[in-house]
Amino acid sequence: MKKITPILCCLMAVMTLQHCSSVKVLDSWKSDSVSDVKNRNFLVVARSSNTQARLAFENEIVKQMTSNGYKATASYAKFGDMNPNEEPSESNKGKIKKLLDAEGFDGVVLTVMKDYQEETRVQREGGYYEGGNYYGYYPRYYGGFYTYYRHPMSMRTLGNYVPETITTTTSKVYILETTIYDLKAKDDNQLVAIVTSQIDNPASASAAASAYVKKVAASLK
Known part of the structure; x- marks a missing residue:
């Protein structure tokens, strides 16, 4: 069994799920060298x-990593002034490597939004008669078929009809991917962990970041 390394524990320790409908891990992987x-x-x-x-995602990850050493x-x-979305070209080739080398960075935690979709969801409620009565329990005359069949109340409703309501909402769905790299390793071995997750209808960037980092860490446990 692989050990839970501190870097994974610190990501796991972050935040509770607040104001975000759901975060679901779709896939995850970690290498044997993650503890290095x-x-x-x-x-x-x-x-x-x-x-x-x-800012929300970067600060949330940094906060938990630094608190764990x-x-x-x-x-x-x-x-x-760094633009992480800058398209690769000959003019900026090697730019990110020069920045990392100049500042002594030898590890990277990279989070990328891989996909975004909007889904229309329809929720139906009601449209039926509630059984029993207004007091929240079924009366005795329901207990046996013959008793109920002969009872006057079996001939009509008690009047507690629940009207049908239809609610249509548009849900925003984000697919995010977080990768962890060890830049001291050889090129083919630098990737030490990767997690792909789905965030469903977040209320805010900060809430999404909190829930997301928690799920990422848990998936790497």
Whole structure:
């Protein structure tokens, strides 16, 4: 059985699920060398064009990592003008490597939004007669068929009809992926963990970040 490393524990320790309908881990993986990253200097990057979301995710991960003895820095705090969504080109080739080398970062925690969808959901409620009576229990005359069949109350409703209501909502669904890299390892072995998750209809970026980091950590336990 693989040990639970501190980096996974610190991600696991973060936050309760608040104001976010659900976060579900779709897939996860970790390598046998995940425990080797304890002494790495991590840069935490959230690829998002939404500044509020980027700050929320980066700060939440950094907060938990540093509280558990890791050296971690949010990319926004360190490189304010860094654009994590910049398209690769010949002109910026090697740019991120130069930044990491210059500042002594040898580990990266990268979170990326892989997909976004909007779903229309229809919920139907009511449209039936409640059994029993207004007092919340079934009266004695329901107990036997013949007694009930002959009882006057079996011939009509008690009047407690529940009207049908139809509610239509649009739900926002995000697919996020978090990867952990050890830059001291050889290129093919730098990936030490990856988690893909779904966030369903978050109320805010901060609430989503809190719930997401908790789920990511738990999946790597």
